[in-house]
Amino acid sequence: MKFVEAYDLLATTVLLLNSEGEVVVANSAAEAMFGRSRRHLIGQPAVQLFDRDPSVEQSIRQACQGELADCRQFAMIRRGFEPVEVAVTSIALTQQPWSALLEIKDIEQSVLVDRSVRIVEEIDKQHELLRNLAHEVKNPLGGLRGAAQLLESELPDPSLQEYTRVIISEADRLQTLVDRLAAPQRMPVQWQSVNIHEICERVCALIRAEFRDVAILRDYDASMPEFKADQARLMQALLNVVRNAAQILSANPATTSPRITIKTRVARQVLLKHKQHRMAVVVSVIDNGPGVPDTLRDRIFHPLVTGRDGGTGLGLSLAQDFLQQHGGVIEFDSHPGHTEFRLLLPLEPL
Structure with a gap:
């Protein structure tokens, strides 16, 4: 039935019930929500899908009997061994093959989606400002460098050239910084078939060579298919996120057995940049460091924002830029002892 198939396009879980309160239709999001196949949900x-709650049970029963138009409430489910709070809407149906509809939303996921959309919008504004700033800085910076070169050629005492070389060197350093601020949007994305695990392995090798005191663990989904992406930018984005975690761990000697886990999974019915995708690649970078400071949580992907001595504040910003160019986003959760950055990319068929 076309009407039922349309439910599979939704990111929220939808269950259709008969008059006995039994599940007769479950969309694909329901499988991810409850961690069960559709075959096990139907019937x-x-x-019984929720932790025992008399008010939820009453709402579902009344909706199935046509005694309740709709009711919105919170409930608890079990996903594996973890309790998860969800929002449940029970709706009575009339003149339909089913008696009731349940719409179930993961509260935490809803918060993450809202935050991801806000991050994307904020960073777009930040980069527009920085691109304008870079344009204004480049011309006088070039003039400064040119004047220093002319002055160097006219100096009678070669020992004085040390000062002009400092001016030229600093002008070049600022030019590189300005180019990095303006560069992400300049070159077109080079789409090609990529294997995410090959990229992960190359990043692991680089991090192991640079940070020998940090253990690198891997948890890969072997069924992950190849997909279209810009391999160089995707690798740079992942490297920036993993290197950021390794730098934080190395700078905090109080962290016992510092480790980073790189995990890959396929997520279903994911909303990315206001667009619904049937499947998405999720690469998680998990570390056991001190966590993201509260003062940086809302600004961590902004350019030039860093909580590390000597940091430029461009690594995570650039990574977020590259993910957005792929139609994806980077989101994170963090508390002391567990920080997880997730790189989400649309998984389109090749």
Whole structure:
């Protein structure tokens, strides 16, 4: 039935119930929500999918009997061994083959989606400002460097050239910084078939060579297919995120057995940049460091924002830029002892 198939396009879980309160239709998002296949969900009493809650049970029963138009409330489910809070809407149906509809949303995921959309919008504004600033800085910077070169050629005492070389060197350093601020949007994306695990392995090798005191663990989904992306930019984005974690761990000797885990998974029905995708690649970078400071949480992807001595504040900003060019986003969760950055990319068929 076309009407039922349309539910598979939704990111939220939808269950259709008969008059006995049993599941007769479950969309693809329901499988991810409950960690069960559709075959195991169909025929189950809907109330058994939630932790026991008399108010939820009553709402579902009344909706199935046509005694309740709709009711919105919170409930708990079990995903594996973890309790998860969800928002449940029970809706009575009339003149339909089903008696009731349950719409179930993961509260945490909803918060993450809202935050990701806000991050994208904020960073777009930041980069527009920085591109304008870079344009204004480049001309006088070039003039400064040219004047220093002319002065160097006219100096009678060669020992004085040390000062002009400092001016030229610093002008070049600022030019490089300005170019990095303006560069991400300049070159077109080079689409090609990529294997995410090959990229992960190259990043692991680089980090192991640079940070020998940090353990690198891998947790790969072997069924991950190849997909289209710009391999160089995707590798740079992942390297920036992993290197950032390694630098934080190395700078905090109090962290016991510092380690980074790189995990890959396929997510279903993911909303990225206001667009619904049937499947997405998720690369998680998890470390056991001190966590992201509260003062940086809302600005961590902004250019020139860093919580590390000697940091430029461009690594995570550039990584977020590259993901956005692929239609993806980087999001994170963090508390002391566990920080997880997730790189989400649309998984389009080749």
